[in-house]
Amino acid sequence: MFAAKFSTELANRIGSTVEVATDNNLIEGILSTVTADLALVIDVSSGYGDNVKLYISVDAINFVRFPVAA
Numbered sequence: 062m063f064a065a066k067f068s069t070e071l072a073n074r075i076g077s078t079v080e081v082a083t084d085n086n087l088i089e090g091i092l093s094t095v096t097a098d099l100a101l102v103i104d105v106s107s108g109y110g111d112n113v114k115l116y117i118s119v120d121a122i123n124f125v126r127f128p129v130a131a
Contacts, residue, residue, distance in 0.1 A: 068096070079125060081100065100117045
């Protein structure tokens with residue numbers, strides 16, 4: 062039940078800058094797509110060249126933060 066509400070809330074914030082924490086990683090980027098099972102974050106801070114697409118299982122997410130620029 063919570064996972065469905067969590068996915069819905071994430072989907073409402075598509076296009077936002079996001080920090081996603083899992084057990085092993087802290088992923089920073091732009092929230093691009095959300096399904097019931099996966100969230101796609103585009104890592105735009107990887108330097109020159111193509112942006113890195115990171116698919117994250119919604120079940121693996123420990124917390125999400127939406128930083129506000131100063």
